[in-house]
Amino acid sequence: MTTLIATDLDRTMIYSRSAMELAAGEKDVTDPAAQDDLLCVEVYDGKPLSYVTTAAESMLRRLADTTVVVPTTTRTVAQFQRIELPGAPWRYAITTNGGNILVDGVPDEGWRSDVDAAIAAGAASLSEIGDELARRVDDSWVRSSRIADELFSYLVVDVDAMPTGFVEDWDAWCSDRGWGASRQGRKVYTMPKAVCKSRAVAEVRARLVKDGVLEQGTSVLAAGDGALDAAMLSKADAAIRPRHGELEALDWQHPSVAVTDSSGIAAGEEILRWFWDRVECGAGSTPAASPL
Template sequence: MSASPVLIATDLDRTMIYSKNAIGGDPSGTDLGSGPAPVCVEYYDGGPLSHMSVDTIALLRDLSAAVPVIPTTTRTIAQFQRIDLPGGPWKYAITSNGGNILVDGKPDLTWRSEIDRSTRDAGVELAHVHTELEARIDVSWVSSMRVADELFPYLVVDLSTIPMDFEAGWSDWCTSRGWNVSRQGRKIYTMPDAVSKSRALAEVRRRLIESGDLAADATVLSAGDGALDADMLEYADFAIRPRHGELEELNWQRPTVTVTETSGIEASVEIVSWFSAHVAAMTVGTPHESQQLPQ
């Protein structure tokens, strides 16, 4: 098999897969549209949790058979493994916002050791951050506080009662200590600067080139909807984001980043179609400029 001219990395939640409340794009909407009913690809506690469009499933399967596709998520390893994501098995997957790389479904311990070392060198350790965060929150507006894969804490909050100055104050404390803060929906993540999707994607790209599965000059494409995806979108040669989510709320724009026309689960079809069109353009001839490629 010849080296692929394209590498694709895609976020999952609200990019490829959608909860019932996110299907319509509006957190309060559940409009499924007029097409076939979405397919449940994740169950939790015996009930359906995440869904995919029938068209997205078909397109993603075809895409992953043609070029390397890297599922890239802030989910923990266990949360990622709950998803029956079409197109697998996955040679590589990125979880924990880049803190873990899965190789044939198993965590790469060498990569994780490097992440842990970088986090220690860059600032304060998780235990210190966790203690400080605990001192700043209250059960009146925090429904849960968890630690993802012993890498970073995140809160599930009530947006109607969270103190207005919490995020800014907590972000100020973290910034000077090698950590950063991001909110996605009701979740507030506190992330080590050493942990990022782009860093993990660069490592996967290096390994694929080294193994001969990816051309050294391969085009990198990516997709995502949240602030924790922004570095990955900027790392890619070309990227796409849906017309919903945190980046849409921030009106986040870059010259190399396309924004979908649709929102909600329909945007996933548009995203995978966009990937497919770029792959077709890259595999039939010489690379095109972004304005010559399908938008």
């Protein structure tokens, strides 16, 4: 095989009801007439939570049969494992923003040890960061606070009530201590700089080349919508982001990163078609027919 696809999940491949909204003039998938076009891929507390379209399901399964697809998410191991993503089982998956590599569903202890060592060598401790964060927030706008796999923290916030400039000020304080902060929807992440998706993708690629699954010159294609995806997108041979999300709000651009024409769940289909064209034809070739 000559292609590895590393794709973010939430608001890139899979969508909650609140994330499905499309740009004006496009088909409204929340309309009752469109419900047959949706497949639930995640149930939480007995309630359906995340979806793909049936067209996206078909394309993702076919891509997984054709090339190496590596789900690459900021979700924790447990949060990832509750998704029934079309195309599974996955030989490799990346969770916790690159802090964990799953091999046949099991976290790789060697990789996690290396990540922990890198954090210890170049960043403040999670407890130090947590203590300072606690001094800066309050319950008037923070709905909950979580620690993700003992690697980083995130807040669920009321965006409208959050103090203006909080994320920027917090990021500046963290930056001098080997950490960074960013917002994705209602979540504000505080992340060690040593924990990044791009490093984990490079590791998975190297392992697959060593095992003979991928050729030495294998290219990496990537997709993602958030600031935490930016390094992965820019370091891929080619990448695409949806016309929504944090990177869209920042008007983030890169020469090798395309942007979808559509937004919302329709962008998920467009990203998969973009992957399909490049896997089937390669750069510069005439696009293949869509596998729909």
